Structure formats: C-alpha cells, structure tokens
Amino acid sequence: MSSQSAALPRSAGARFWKELLFQIVCIAILAGALLILALLLTSVVVDGLSRLGWEFLTGYPSRFPERAGVLPAVVGTLYVMLLTAFFSFPVGVGAAIYLEEYAEKGGFGLGWFSRLIDINIANLAGVPSIIYGLLGLAIFVRFMALGRSLLAGALTLALLVLPVIIIGCREALRTVPDSIREASYALGATRWQTIRHQVLPMALSGILTSTILGLSRAIGETAPLITIGAITYVAFVPDSLLSPFTVLPIQIFNWVSRPQAGFHANAAAAIAVLLPMLILMNAIAILLRNRYQKRHSQ
Amino acid sequence: MKLPADVVSKKNGKHTIQPLSDPKIEAKDLDFFYSEKKALSDVTITIPSNRVTGLIGPSGCGKSTFLRCLNRMNDIIPGTRVQGKILLDGQDIYAPDMDVVQLRCRVGMVFQKSNPFPKSIYDNVAYGLRVNGWKDRREIEAKVEQSLRHAAIWEEVKDRLKSSALDLSGGQQQRLCIARALAIQPEVLLMDEPASALDPIATARIEDLIQELKKDYTIVIVTHNMQQAARVSDFTAFFYLGQIIEFDRTEVIFTNPRQQRTEDYVTGRFG
Structure with missing residues (x-):
C-alpha cells in the first residue's frame, strides 16, 4: 500500500508530461496543415479578386482575359456531377448490396465469383484516373459513338468513382449489426424486406457520405475528361446530353497554361x-x- | 449417447403429465456443422406442445445452435450444414419445399441481447405484421396493443408508443422484443437466454411472463442459469459437447438425474 502510493506521483507526473507533449505535437501538426491551406486559399483569392464578379460568373470564354467568364464551365460541372451521381449511385449501391447482403451469405452459390469481384474492385479504386479516360474514350466516345459529349464524360467519371462508392457503401452496410438482420428474419421478413426496411435506413448516412466523397473526387478530375476530349473553349451552355462541354478544372488547366498574366x-x-x-x-x-x-x- | 423419446415416455408413464402424447417438435438424429466443425451430433429430442422446455449445458455445448436450428436461423450463417430431421407438427422443416419465411412466422424467436429496431415502439411491433402483408391500420393497431399487453409491457409504454424503442430500459426492451415476436402469432417461441443481460427484477418479470405464455405457446428456452431452468421449465435437456446427455422432466433432471455428468453439472461441480 505505502510503496504503491509512493510510486504513484512520480509515474503520474511522467505520464502527465507525455500526455501534454503528445497533445502539443498533434495540435502543431493540425495547425501546420491548416496554415498551408489558408495560405493557398488567400493567395488564390488575392490573385483572382480582380476578376471575381457577376460578369465573370455569367460570361463565356474569350480570347481577351478581361472579358472571359466561366458560365459554361460552371454549368458543365453541375451537369456532369448530376449525371455522374445519377449513373454511379444506383449501380454502386446495388453492387454493394449484392456483395454484402447476398453474395457472401450464400446468395447463388457464387462465392468464388464474388471474391473475384471483390479483389477487382479494390484494385480498380487505385487505378490512375487517366486509364479511366482511355477506357471512356474507347467505349463511350468511339464504340458507343456518344462523341465528346456530356454523356460520355459523365459515364467515364461514373466508372471512376464507382469503386470508391462501392467500397464505402459496403463499409456502411457492414456497420449494421447482424442482430438487426436476425431480428427481422425471425419475424418472417424476407431478405429483401430486411434490407429495404432495416439495413438500408440504418446504413443510409454512410451510403450518402461515401457517395458524396466519390463525387467530390470526380469534381476535381481533369485527366480523364481531357482524354475523352472535353474541349476547353466552349462558347455556349451545354443544351443536351450529347453536346460538347467543359468543366471548371479543365478551364482552370487551360488558363494556367496560357502565357498571359490576365489568364492566370x-x-x-x-x-x-x-x-x-x-x-x-x-x-x-x-x-x-x-x-x-x-x-x-x- | 442416445436417449430416444420412447425411453422418456415409458419412464414418465405413470406421471400425470404425458409429455410425448402431444409432440410439437421432433428432432431426429440431427447433426450440425459450422464448415468442418461438428457442433451437434445425433440430437434426438421430442419437444412437447404447450410446455416450457429448457436447454441447459456449459458454454459452447450446442444448445443455442440447436435452438437456432428450430427456425432455421443458422441458414444465414455461411458454411453451415444440417443432417437429420426436424419435424414441426410432423412436417420436415428442412425439406426442400419448406418455406423458410413461413416457418419463421410459426416459430418465433427472442434473442439473448435485446435487439429492438431503431424505430418507434409501435413500429417495432407492427413491423412483423407489415412484412407479412397486414395493411389495415386499425387491425395493426389492435394487434400491437394486444401483443404489448400479452408481453406485460403495455402499461409502461402506452403513452409513448411513438417514441424510440432504444429509450426503453434493458428489461423493457426485452419484453418489447417478446411482444414483437408474439405479434405474428407464432406457435412456438424460442428464447435464447432471454434474461441473461437483465437485473433480477426484470428477470423475474420475464420468468412470470414465460409462465403466462406457455398456455398459448410451446416455449423452448436456452439458459445458463440453473435456478432459472428449474423455475420456469417443465422439461429440461442437458447438452454437453454437442450431444443431449439427458432429457427428462425438470424435477427429475435436478433431483434425480440418471447420468453422472448431468448430476455433476446441475450440482455445480463443473461447467
């Protein structure tokens, strides 16, 4: 008893300092990261402040930097995002449900097949985006003859984000405890009823989060869209699924590579x-x- | 080690209770495998109608596995395999033409850890009705009330049916789970250690409830608690290493077992 109480203050003191030191290190790292981000943002805003304004938002690209605007790129980005979400969300969620709820649990006796899909999806999530661009070019632009259109771009990006969405959704489905599934089955619910009424509602927040994360990745992509031939000088707002388009990252990429300071x-x-x-x-x-x-x- | 049903019935021939005259469930030479591991071997037992049958035995002896065979809950675990037969009212529940969904409506289940859905109290009970095709709101309402009354929880929740089931205490959650199971009017109620996570008062309420329910239901209950088995069950089966060592009326198992191992277990010498 006495030896314990004698030993206690010393070790507690050492632990206290270690604890404090660790906290300081963590805060310093976080502050460093935030500082760099803040610097970048300020520099961007300061550089662009002279151009930011209603005319810039509603203008079309131009040879003259002071007349150029981003309307087609903003609208293109919105359209591409909406279409990408439209294609990738149902397919991604459906694939995740199949792999998580049906395949493993003795779905159609295709255990090896779903494991194969499993490994492939994990690998696909790591494939460079330009590869998806080449795939999109070959399949959507050429083979399906969609041309260099909004539709081809959205489909390509949908392929790109699918692995991310599938993996995230499976993660979300896995957080639903099996006891809930068992409770539902025990009440005479079918597999689909269990998924529809219990599993999906509980996993929904995770599913939405992973979908938006996937789409956030797509919104910043340039390489695959350049590969499939999204053009950089679009003087109109896209008016159909098959019309040519541009998106903000491509517009930015294009302007940065011009020699004139105005475009920068x-x-x-x-x-x-x-x-x-x-x-x-x-x-x-x-x-x-x-x-x-x-x-x-x- | 086999103790077929007829031995038990002969032995009980002169008693007032005739357990096997009205069998509800009969398991015959049941073997069960988790992948390669054999969890049950040669289980043969006759579970009488409108009685409480307790399953006791040390952890990992297969009693929960056996219980989950009775409503084919093990089907959802990958890699499991069943050999032998389980008859419910003479009908083989593992026959290829058996509708598992319908089976589970006839054989309800209450789990060890109370597992209410993260929905309202009302929706928890109504869920089983809705998935089984009940549409009329007033019928559902009436059935929900009846089930909650039956599970002795109505008075506590009647003013807050729309609030979340997760706000209830552990004992209330477990009674809600019982109400939920009763709502779809099963014939058999399986209970997997329903009171193991509850305090003594909540446990006593569940035990009283079981006595009430056996008038209308055939109950099979797994328990780790020997006193509980002695209190609530009419018949008791002692499981050990995946086999039924002894099955008899509860007072015989606890006062005059024929197997040495049963006696050692119920007197607390091992387990």
Whole structure:
C-alpha cells in the first residue's frame, strides 16, 4: 500500500508530461496543415479578386482575359456531377448490396465469383484516373459513338468513382449489426424486406457520405475528361446530353497554361469558384447524414 | 449417447403429465456443422406442445445452435450444414419445399441481447405484421396493443408508443422484443437466454411472463442459469459437447438425474 502510493506521483507526473507533449505535437501538426491551406486559399483569392464578379460568373470564354467568364464551365460541372451521381449511385449501391447482403451469405452459390469481384474492385479504386479516360474514350466516345459529349464524360467519371462508392457503401452496410438482420428474419421478413426496411435506413448516412466523397473526387478530375476530349473553349451552355462541354478544372488547366498574366488571374478566380461548389456539396452531404443519423440511431 | 423419446415416455408413464402424447417438435438424429466443425451430433429430442422446455449445458455445448436450428436461423450463417430431421407438427422443416419465411412466422424467436429496431415502439411491433402483408391500420393497431399487453409491457409504454424503442430500459426492451415476436402469432417461441443481460427484477418479470405464455405457446428456452431452468421449465435437456446427455422432466433432471455428468453439472461441480 505505502510503496504503491509512493510510486504513484512520480509515474503520474511522467505520464502527465507525455500526455501534454503528445497533445502539443498533434495540435502543431493540425495547425501546420491548416496554415498551408489558408495560405493557398488567400493567395488564390488575392490573385483572382480582380476578376471575381457577376460578369465573370455569367460570361463565356474569350480570347481577351478581361472579358472571359466561366458560365459554361460552371454549368458543365453541375451537369456532369448530376449525371455522374445519377449513373454511379444506383449501380454502386446495388453492387454493394449484392456483395454484402447476398453474395457472401450464400446468395447463388457464387462465392468464388464474388471474391473475384471483390479483389477487382479494390484494385480498380487505385487505378490512375487517366486509364479511366482511355477506357471512356474507347467505349463511350468511339464504340458507343456518344462523341465528346456530356454523356460520355459523365459515364467515364461514373466508372471512376464507382469503386470508391462501392467500397464505402459496403463499409456502411457492414456497420449494421447482424442482430438487426436476425431480428427481422425471425419475424418472417424476407431478405429483401430486411434490407429495404432495416439495413438500408440504418446504413443510409454512410451510403450518402461515401457517395458524396466519390463525387467530390470526380469534381476535381481533369485527366480523364481531357482524354475523352472535353474541349476547353466552349462558347455556349451545354443544351443536351450529347453536346460538347467543359468543366471548371479543365478551364482552370487551360488558363494556367496560357502565357498571359490576365489568364492566370482568371484561373485563380475560377479556383475561387470551384472551391465553394465543393464545400457546398460536402455541406449537403453532412446535412443529409446528420438528418438520417438523428432519425435512425439515437 | 442416445436417449430416444420412447425411453422418456415409458419412464414418465405413470406421471400425470404425458409429455410425448402431444409432440410439437421432433428432432431426429440431427447433426450440425459450422464448415468442418461438428457442433451437434445425433440430437434426438421430442419437444412437447404447450410446455416450457429448457436447454441447459456449459458454454459452447450446442444448445443455442440447436435452438437456432428450430427456425432455421443458422441458414444465414455461411458454411453451415444440417443432417437429420426436424419435424414441426410432423412436417420436415428442412425439406426442400419448406418455406423458410413461413416457418419463421410459426416459430418465433427472442434473442439473448435485446435487439429492438431503431424505430418507434409501435413500429417495432407492427413491423412483423407489415412484412407479412397486414395493411389495415386499425387491425395493426389492435394487434400491437394486444401483443404489448400479452408481453406485460403495455402499461409502461402506452403513452409513448411513438417514441424510440432504444429509450426503453434493458428489461423493457426485452419484453418489447417478446411482444414483437408474439405479434405474428407464432406457435412456438424460442428464447435464447432471454434474461441473461437483465437485473433480477426484470428477470423475474420475464420468468412470470414465460409462465403466462406457455398456455398459448410451446416455449423452448436456452439458459445458463440453473435456478432459472428449474423455475420456469417443465422439461429440461442437458447438452454437453454437442450431444443431449439427458432429457427428462425438470424435477427429475435436478433431483434425480440418471447420468453422472448431468448430476455433476446441475450440482455445480463443473461447467
């Protein structure tokens, strides 16, 4: 008893300092990362401030930097995102449900097949995006003859984000405890009823989060879209699924590579437009997630 | 080690209870495998109608596995395999033409850890009805109330049916799970250590409830608690290493078992 109480203050003191040191290191790392981010953002905003304005947002590209705007790129980005979500969300969620709820649990006796799919999806998530661009070029642009269109671009990006969405959704489905599935089966529910009424509602917030994360990756992609031939000078807002298009990252890429300083300012301003769009998307994701979390997992 | 049903019935011939005159479930030479591992071997038992049958035995002896065979809950675990027969009212539940969904409506289950859905109290009970095709709201409402009353929890929850089931205490959650199981009007109720996570008062309520329920249901209950088995069950089966060592009326198992191992277990010498 006495030896214990004698030993206690010393070791507690050492542990206290280690604890404090660790906290300081963590905070310093976080502060460093935030500082760099803040510097980047300030520099972008400062560079682009002269160009930011209503005319920039509603203008079309031009040979003259001071007249150029980003409207086609902003609208193109929105359309591409909507279409990508439209294609990748149902396929991704469906694939995740199959792999998680049917394949493993003796679905159709295709255990080896689903394991093969499993490994492939994990690998696909790591494939460089330009490869997806080449695939899109060969399949959507050439073979399916969609041309260098909005549709071809969205389909290519949908392929790109599918592995991310599938992996995230499976993760979300796995967080639903088996006891809930068993409870549902024990009440005479079929597999589909169990998935529809118990598993999906509980996994929904995770599913939405991973989908938005996947789409956030797509919104910043340039390489695959350049590969399939999204053009950089689009003087109109895309009016159909098959019309040519551009997106903000491509517009930025194009302006940065011009020699004139005026275009560099445009690029900075375009970045300042892209970032809020990205933040808005993530904010919507967080809002949706919080709403469903409140409703389903008090 | 086999103790077929007829031995038990002969032995009990002169008793007032005739357990095997009205069999509800009969397991015959049942073997069960998790992949390569054999979890049950040669289980033969006759579970009488409208009685409480307790399954006791040390951890890992196969009693829960056996219980989960009775409503084919093990089907959802990959790599499991069953040999032998289980008859429910004479009908083989592992026959290829058996509808598992319908089987589970007839053989309800309450789990060890209470597992209410993260929904309202009302929706928890109504869920089983809805998935089985009940549409009329007033019928569902009436059935929900009846089930909650039957599970002796109505008075505690009647004013907050719309609040989340997860706000209930552990004992209330378990009674809600019982109500949920009763709502779809099963014939058999399987209970897998239903009171193991509850305090003594909540446990006593569940045990009282089981006595009430056996008027209408055939109950099979797995328990680790020997006193509980002695209190609630009419018949008791002692499982050891995947086999039934002894099956008899509960007072025989606890006061005058014929097997040495049964006696050692119920007197606490091992397990």
